Amino acid sequence: MSIDNARCPAFGPGGxxxxxxxxxxxxxxxxxxxxxxxxxxxxxxSRSGSFSMEDGRVRSVGRGVGLGVGIRVVQGESxxxxxxxxxxxxxxxxxxxTAASIAKAGGATRSSPVEEARRPDRYPVETPTLFAEDxxxxxxxxxxxxxxxxxxxxxxxxxxxxxxxxxxxxxxxxDGILSRDEQPLFRFxxxxxxxxxxxxxxxxxxxxxxxxxxFFEARTPEAVGAEAARVALAMMDAREAPAGELPxxxxxxxxxxxxHEAEGHGLEADFNRKGTSxxxxxxxxxxxxxxxxxxxxxxxxxxxxxxxxxxxxxxGQRTLLIxxxxxxxxxxxxxxxxxxxxxxxxNGRREDFTxxxxxxxxxxxxxxxxxxxxxxxxxxxxGIFARRFSGGQVNISNGxxxxxxxxxxxxxxxxxxxxxxxxNLIGNGPEVLTRVSLLGSDFLAADGVWTCxxxxxSVPVGVGTPTVKIDAITVGxxxx
Amino acid sequence: xxxxDNGLLSVASIVLDRAMASGAxxxxxLVRTGRELSAKVRLGVPELLEQASHRxxxxxxxxxxxxxxxxxxxxxxPALVAxxxxxxxxxxxxxxxxxAGPPDPGILATAWPDLGLFxxxxxxxxxxxxxxxxxxxxxxxxxxxxxxxxxxxxxCSVSAGQRALVTSGGxxxxxxxxxxxxxxxxxxxxxxxxxxNGSWWDSRRRLxxxxxxxAIGKEAAxxxxxxxxAKKIPSCxxxxxxxxxxxxxxxxxxxxxxxxxxAFRRATFFLEQEGRIVASPLCTVLDDPxxxxxxxxxxxxxxxxxxxxxxxxxxxxxxGFLCDTYAGRRLGRPSTASAGRxxxxxxxxxxxxxFLARGDTPPEALLRDTPEGLYVEQLMGFGWNPxxxxxxxxxxxxxxxxxxxxxxxxxxTISARFEDLLMGIDAVGDDLDHxxxxxxxxxxxxxxxxxxx
Numbered sequence: 054m055s056i057d058n059a060r061c062p063a064f065g066p067g068g069x070x071x072x073x074x075x076x077x078x079x080x081x082x083x084x085x086x087x088x089x090x091x092x093x094x095x096x097x098x099s100r101s102g103s104f105s106m107e108d109g110r111v112r113s114v115g116r117g118v119g120l121g122v123g124i125r126v127v128q129g130e131s132x133x134x135x136x137x138x139x140x141x142x143x144x145x146x147x148x149x150x151t152a153a154s155i156a157k158a159g160g161a162t163r164s165s166p167v168e169e170a171r172r173p174d175r176y177p178v179e180t181p182t183l184f185a186e187d188x189x190x191x192x193x194x195x196x197x198x199x200x201x202x203x204x205x206x207x208x209x210x211x212x213x214x215x216x217x218x219x220x221x222x223x224x225x226x227x228d229g230i231l232s233r234d235e236q237p238l239f240r241f242x243x244x245x246x247x248x249x250x251x252x253x254x255x256x257x258x259x260x261x262x263x264x265x266x267x268f269f270e271a272r273t274p275e276a277v278g279a280e281a282a283r284v285a286l287a288m289m290d291a292r293e294a295p296a297g298e299l300p301x302x303x304x305x306x307x308x309x310x311x312x313h314e315a316e317g318h319g320l321e322a323d324f325n326r327k328g329t330s331x332x333x334x335x336x337x338x339x340x341x342x343x344x345x346x347x348x349x350x351x352x353x354x355x356x357x358x359x360x361x362x363x364x365x366x367x368x369g370q371r372t373l374l375i376x377x378x379x380x381x382x383x384x385x386x387x388x389x390x391x392x393x394x395x396x397x398x399x400n401g402r403r404e405d406f407t408x409x410x411x412x413x414x415x416x417x418x419x420x421x422x423x424x425x426x427x428x429x430x431x432x433x434x435x436g437i438f439a440r441r442f443s444g445g446q447v448n449i450s451n452g453x454x455x456x457x458x459x460x461x462x463x464x465x466x467x468x469x470x471x472x473x474x475x476x477n478l479i480g481n482g483p484e485v486l487t488r489v490s491l492l493g494s495d496f497l498a499a500d501g502v503w504t505c506x507x508x509x510x511s512v513p514v515g516v517g518t519p520t521v522k523i524d525a526i527t528v529g530x531x532x533x
Numbered sequence: 534x535x536x537x538d539n540g541l542l543s544v545a546s547i548v549l550d551r552a553m554a555s556g557a558x559x560x561x562x563l564v565r566t567g568r569e570l571s572a573k574v575r576l577g578v579p580e581l582l583e584q585a586s587h588r589x590x591x592x593x594x595x596x597x598x599x600x601x602x603x604x605x606x607x608x609x610x611p612a613l614v615a616x617x618x619x620x621x622x623x624x625x626x627x628x629x630x631x632x633a634g635p636p637d638p639g640i641l642a643t644a645w646p647d648l649g650l651f652x653x654x655x656x657x658x659x660x661x662x663x664x665x666x667x668x669x670x671x672x673x674x675x676x677x678x679x680x681x682x683x684x685x686x687x688x689c690s691v692s693a694g695q696r697a698l699v700t701s702g703g704x705x706x707x708x709x710x711x712x713x714x715x716x717x718x719x720x721x722x723x724x725x726x727x728x729x730n731g732s733w734w735d736s737r738r739r740l741x742x743x744x745x746x747x748a749i750g751k752e753a754a755x756x757x758x759x760x761x762x763a764k765k766i767p768s769c770x771x772x773x774x775x776x777x778x779x780x781x782x783x784x785x786x787x788x789x790x791x792x793x794x795x796a797f798r799r800a801t802f803f804l805e806q807e808g809r810i811v812a813s814p815l816c817t818v819l820d821d822p823x824x825x826x827x828x829x830x831x832x833x834x835x836x837x838x839x840x841x842x843x844x845x846x847x848x849x850x851x852x853g854f855l856c857d858t859y860a861g862r863r864l865g866r867p868s869t870a871s872a873g874r875x876x877x878x879x880x881x882x883x884x885x886x887x888f889l890a891r892g893d894t895p896p897e898a899l900l901r902d903t904p905e906g907l908y909v910e911q912l913m914g915f916g917w918n919p920x921x922x923x924x925x926x927x928x929x930x931x932x933x934x935x936x937x938x939x940x941x942x943x944x945x946t947i948s949a950r951f952e953d954l955l956m957g958i959d960a961v962g963d964d965l966d967h968x969x970x971x972x973x974x975x976x977x978x979x980x981x982x983x984x985x986x
Contacts, residue, residue, distance in 0.1 A: 107798075110628040116619070117604040117877050130575070134583040138606045148585070154660070155582050187626050210799050246799050246920060255800065255920045296948065296984035297768045327575070329685055329720050329728060409581065444915035446927070450685075450720055450730035451763075453944050455914030455927030475923025477916040477946045479984070527765070529916070529925045529946025529984040 063098035063120075064223040064233065070120065070140050072096055074167050077225035080124065081164040083149040085227060088158025089128040092149075093387075095364060096122045096140075096223040097406040102183050106194040106213040109202075123406040124152045127388065131155050136407050165229030172232055172361045172368055175354050176263035181237045182217040185266055190215055193266075193274045197243050200275035204282035207247040207289070213278070216240045224366035232366035237263050238357070238513055240502060243278050247285040256285025257459075262501040262515075264355045284441060284460050291474035294461065294530025300436035301478060301526045302429055302464065305497035307442055309516025312419050313505065314445035314454045315482040316340075316347060320374050320382075321400070321412040321507075322389035324449050331452040331483050332380060340380045341486030344422055347375040349384055351399050351415035357501040358415035358515035365401035365410055372398045375486075386412045404510035411508055416515030422492025426520040429491045431467035437476065437528055438462040438469055452482035455529075477529035485523060493520030541566060541697035541707055544608055548592055548617045549699050555621035557594040559635050559701045561836070563876055564590045567694025568656075572663035574671055575686030582660055591876030594620045598629035604877040632862040635836060638702035642839035645706065645832035649825045654740040655711035656693040663689040666715055666746050673750025674719040680761070681754050685718035685730065687746075698874075704837030711738055712828070715746060717753040723761050731756030736968055738826050756910070759931070763941035765985040766932060772906035773947055773981045774899065774933065777964060779909040780973030782926070784889055786951065787818065788971065789919045791845045792882040793860030793871075802922045802952070803851060811851040812955035815892060815976075818846035820855060820871065822885030829886040829970030835874025840885070843869050857882050888972040892961025896975040899960045901936040907983055908933050909947065922951040928983075945985040954978050 064072040077094055084092035103115045122145055123136040133155025137148040182190065194213045201211045220236040242259035258280035260272055303311060324330035332340065341347070351360045351369030360369030365387045373381050385393070386401030389412055402413035430438070438461065445456030458476040462469040498517035505514045545562040552560035566588040573581040590613070591604040601624035605616050671687035690713070697707035714736035721729045733753035735744040775783060795801035803811065812818075822831045822840035831840055836858055844852055856864060857872035857880050873883025900908070913927035925948035932939040949957070962975030 104626075110630060112627065112630055112633070113600045113602060113879055114623050114626045115602045115877065116623060118607070120606060129578075131579045132581045134581065136585045138586075138588060151584050155579065191626065212798070248799065253799065253802065253920050255918065296946075296982050298986055327685070328683055329730070331726065331728060333728075407585065407587065409583070446913045446915070448730065448913070448929075450728035451723075451760075451943065452727070453913070453927065453929070455916070455946065457914050457916035457925070459918075474921060475916065475918065475925045475948060477914055477925040477927065477948070477984075479914075479927045479944055479946050481944060527944065527946065527984055527986070529927070529948050529982075531925075531948045531950070531982045 063221045077167045081227045084126050085162040087153045087156040089126045089156035091227045092126045093226040099220040101218040104215045121406045126152045128156045164227035167225045167231035170230050170232045178237045178265045181219045197274035197278035201278035201282045207249045209248045210246040214242050234361045243281040254285045254289045256281045259502045260500040262355050262357045291472040293532045294473040294476040295532045296530040298525045301523045302438045303521040304440040305495050306499045309518045310445050314447040317414045317417045322383040322385045326389045341378040342489040343378040344492045346420040349417045356416045356515045357513045363399045363401045364403045367397045367399040369399040384412045402512045419518040421496030421519040424491045426493040426495050433464045436464045455479045479527045488524045491522035545699035551617035555618045559595045561593045561700040564697045570691040573688040574667040589876040594624045596624040599624045599627040636858045641704045641837045642833040648830045650710040652711045652739040655713045658691045669746030670717045670750040673747040674754040677754035681719045683720035687717040690714045719753045719757040721757050729760040763943035765944045768984050774908045774977045776910045779912050782912045784973045793854040793856035794882045796854045797863035806851045810849050812849045813958040814849040815961045817890040820887045827886045827967040834870045835872035835880045838870040891965040891974050896962040906933045924951045949981045
């Protein structure tokens with residue numbers, strides 16, 4: 054693999070795959086040998102591991118290593134891309150020449166010699182979980198499993214997983230930047246099935262981030278197990294949901310998935326550069342109620358979506374997207390920033406070295422307001438309280454989004470009454486934020502389990518909101 | 534068997550031998566290699582040209598019922614040896630599972646059919662041809678109508694690869710496959726600043742079977758224009774017609790219900806339904822890995838068992854769960870040869886070509902026979918709970934009035950208990966086309982809840 058337990062930098066001096074500045078210069082020269090505006094190299098060494106427990110026993114242990122380099126050449130609107138899983142010089146040169154075939158300028162473009170760039174340190178981890186004692190991690194699974202079962206005799210089947218990764222990247226660009234990062238990622242998850250008589254229901258809970266086992270200082274494995282059981286039991290007797298337009302109150306935290314789908318994707322600059330998003334050309338215009346301020350913050354310490362540098366070597370940052378309801382900016386990668394003549398925002402991300410980057414979100418937050426969450430609930434005569442979600446999806450062009458609830462309640466006369474099953478919310482991105490009428494003072498970043506998919510690529514992201522009241526949204530229940 | 538296959542088998546054998554020498558009771562190695570090419574154009578300009586070769590190797594080791602699964606892309610011999618030893622060591626960390634392990638060697642495949650999964654013409658496609666196909670498709674979409682004002686581009690993707698499985702039970706097999714796909718997404722401006730998009734695609738194992746770039750481009754444009762002026766409708770309970778694309782998404786949910794993995798995890802509401810009526814008599818569902826040239830076809834499964842056709846729903850009656858070896862043991866029955874396998878994971882029950890059998894109604898007749906209802910072209914979202922059967926998805930399509938298309942509809946959801954959806958299927962089209970591994974003809978459900986304004 055080799056699954057070397059040494060924690061040396063893969064591409065650093067003396068590392069197993071040392072990449073020198075001189076090598077970068079030479080490969081970038083090859084990449085621009087047929088012309089082109091710029092080129093970059095993305096070296097990646099990613100280690101992953103997983104433990105999964107089922108029926109109270111550790112059923113499987115897994116490890117994997119990915120290693121390679123992706124090489125990109127850009128000329129105008131056109132990108133040539135190739136990758137190599139072999140890091141010997143001949144194979145990398147061949148990949149550089151393949152990527153170069155996109156360029157038609159004739160003469161070679163000069164590349165600046167690369168120099169090591171400084172970067173912030175937002176997720177220092179003393180011991181990445183991959184290098185923690187195996188028995189320590191195995192014990193955590195058992196504790197979550199036992200707590201889930203102990204929560205109620207109805208809990209019938211429990212699965213616990215611990216997934217860990219450590220991604221080392223080195224980015225070198227033809228404008229002279231060499232930047233590297235080590236990105237830990239950790240996720241702990243419990244899912245279960247509870248049964249009572251003929252009724253059956255699922256529940257899940259989890260958490261994680263760019264951190265080590267110190268995750269469990271704030272939240273014990275028992276707490277994660279018990280939370281999964283709580284959701285299944287709460288929804289066991291859920292009834293059919295109403296259908297039609299209703300006010301909706303979003304609980305703080307996970308509800309940020311609505312913001313991510315409804316607004317965030319539409320603000321990724323690739324869609325706006327092409328004029329295919331609902332938000333195209335709308336900077337300076339009102340796109341949300343004046344209560345709404347939305348940021349994408351890649352600088353939050355240890356959060357799941359945080360980046361010291363993005364996958365193009367740009368330092369991750371906090372970017373204001375919507376300020377008091379007015380659209381102020383987009384999320385950029387290198388390509389969109391250059392084509393729109395704007396600054397990069399550190400949002401160029403890729404799943405791995407085998408694919409090219411796109412503008413992607415990091416941690417996308419709706420900033421808290423000043424209303425009392427209790428009061429927000431009390432203001433609703435009849436509506437839906439949305440607490441947990443299985444996911445969401447958006448059509449960027451027309452802005453329509455759907456998101457699916459796994460824990461929802463009916464609100465009647467300002468109080469939560471019946472749990473509801475199978476609730477979907479559907480709406481239109483640019484419309485839904487204009488209907489935000491109350492914003493709680495209880496901002497919460499979600500648990501650190503979300504993964505975003507775009508162009509077939511998955512990247513870890515964070516979401517977060519306070520309690521939010523939306524005056525009307527279409528609820529897809531079965532009780533028409 | 535080609536020389537390339539032999540290369541894979543020998544790489545796999547190195548790993549297998551070393552794992553067994555390191556104390557494994559059994560070991561299985563999967564090796565995948567291939568070449569991929571993708572050409573994307575937008576507004577008549579090349580946007581992205583990707584070309585690369587890839588390889589990956591996955592190893593599962595069992596040791597006293599303890600299981601470890603590792604993967605690597607480093608094929609140098611010393612690295613493979615170290616990898617195999619490390620995987621064997623890791624297995625000690627797991628706990629013994631009496632049901633874990635490979636199938637009985639006596640039932641492994643010893644010969645298998647050539648299913649026509651590899652096409653030399655696809656393997657030979659170069660970047661210029663792929664680019665040309667993408668240009669042709671996007672151009673056809675843009676030239677179709679002046680109301681097509683923008684484009685998300687057209688992409689032609691080509692892949693050719695080999696897959697080899699070698700197990701300590703004595704199985705050694707490899708096969709090659711190709712795939713070529715072409716996709717276009719056109720954009721039009723609607724009132725109120727909304728954009729409307731429509732996409733169309735085709736994907737085949739053989740180049741000669743792929744729809745022409747012109748046909749794909751025109752269909753994408755037609756679909757985009759058809760969405761102009763789409764609106765929400767008031768909530769109602771009406772018949773819903775599923776297009777083959779939307780129908781395939783319903784079938785995806787159904788697969789989760791008939792999977793033996795879900796059954797032993799008690800995560801499917803079909804648990805006590807074997808032998809019972811779960812769907813309308815018009816409903817027959819199969820998983821068939823032996824269809825010549827189809828996307829989900831495989832000569833043997835992920836554990837080396839000979840592929841076979843499985844009938845899941847027979848004219849409305851649920852016949853039984855699809856199983857791999859592990860799910861079968863948990864449920865006390867044999868495998869149905871339904872193991873899928875990736876390099877980084879244990880074998881798991883997976884669909885091959887999973888589909889609703891074709892009916893005898895042409896889709897046009899099915900529409901004409903629907904006085905009022907919703908025709909769904911596309912579904913969105915994650916609203917599906919296989920444990921309870923709650924099914925609720927975002928939908929886009931058009932309203933049907935007097936058996937004809939009335940106006941486009943968007944921003945609504947359709948919901949039903951899944952058992953009611955299956956029982957309510959009252960017409961099945963004759964337009965089944967295996968362009969994706971999970972496929973469906975057009976079908977109609979007599980009544981679902983549509984949530985709108």
